[in-house]
Amino acid sequence: METRAPYVMIGAFVMISIAAAFLFILWLGQSQREFDEYDIIFTERVSGLSVGAAVRFNGIQKGEVDELSIDPDDPSIVIARVRVDRDTPVKTDTKAELEFVGFTGLAIIQFVGGSANAPLLKDVSDENAPNIRADTSGFAAFLEGSGDVMAQANRLLSDDNINGISGIIANIETMTAVFAENDEEISETLRSINTITSDLAQVTNKLDAAATGLQTFMESDAPATMEEVEALLTESRALMTDLRAITNENRASLRLFADQGLGQVAPALGEARRLLRTLDAMLREIDRDPNAYFFGERAPEYVGEEE
Structure with a gap:
């Protein structure tokens, strides 16, 4: 027993020394x-x-x-x-x-x-x-905001809102049933709408074509037409200018004709009307019996046989 005691003490001393050295090195590194x-x-x-x-x-x-x-x-x-x-x-x-x-x-x-x-x-x-x-960290902000979210969720899921949602669902079910019962009529209505849409598309195409034609006319033919109209207006202005000049030059003659000539025109027109009536009567007589008119002989009248 006395022989083993020094070895135990030596071993313990060595272990304590190693631990102390390790702690010293760690402390030195930290310091x-x-x-x-x-x-x-x-x-x-x-x-x-x-x-x-x-x-x-x-x-x-x-x-x-x-x-x-x-x-x-x-x-x-x-x-x-x-x-x-x-x-x-x-x-x-x-x-x-x-x-x-x-x-x-x-x-x-x-x-x-x-x-x-x-x-x-x-x-x-x-x-x-x-x-x-x-x-404020993101998680803390989430926790702070979650209270408001839960409060809003509670208000959203109140009894009144739940009853309202139930009513909406019931109305949707009723509308679905009505649609199912009137499926043929709804289909016919949709077909009519489709036909109307097609007609509107055709009308739109025609309007587009008309607009294109009008644009083409305005771009190509309209300038030439406007030039012709302007030329016609220019000639009309020149003609009116000439007529105005002629009227001014013959104003005295026109006034004399209006004062004297128009008074003689009325009797001449009366004689012309009488002449025309005479000629008309003569032509009617010639047409009815030209032989009697030119030779003074009347054509014998035809008398049918008596039965």
Whole structure:
């Protein structure tokens, strides 16, 4: 027994020394690693977020949550102190969001965005841990909006609306039954509508053809016709000008004829009418019995035989 005791003690000492060396190396690595600290300000619940949760920048893990606390001045605000690698480019316009990992209910902090020209937040902030106000996460927004959606759904599915929908369905069933009973009449009506549509299409085609013909006439024949009309109007104007000139030149003769000649025209017309009546009577006599008219002999009258 005395021989084995030193070996047990030596083995225990060696194991403890190895563990101590491993812990020392781990502590040394942690102490030499450089971090930047930021305070993430949440104005919503941070369910699922805990100390040690990952902090990612555009999906790449760059640190972890070091501390969670509640703002003593405003209990609705949660402050998450995070440590991220010093080379993490957290800009003045970088956003922080609470993001859930799968369906486990665990949450992480996600840094998003940041323009290339924006300065680093740690360079322009005087605080040891600059503040970043977190945006509302998509899941939280969904949870907040789901209450309104459920309320609207409840209003939509109220008893009055359900009764109204039932009435609409009943009316649709009644209309369907009526259509089924009058299927032949509806088919005939549809055929009539189809015929009317065909007739309208033919009329439309004819109107299109007429419009095309009118357009062709206006483009080809109308200019020539207008030129002829203009030429006729020009000749008419010239004729009227000549007549006006002749009238002006013979105004005195026309006035003399109107004063004296028209008085002699009426007796002459009377004599002409009497002459025409005489000629008419003479022609009738010649036509009736030319022999008696020219030779003074009357043609014998025919007397039928007595029975």
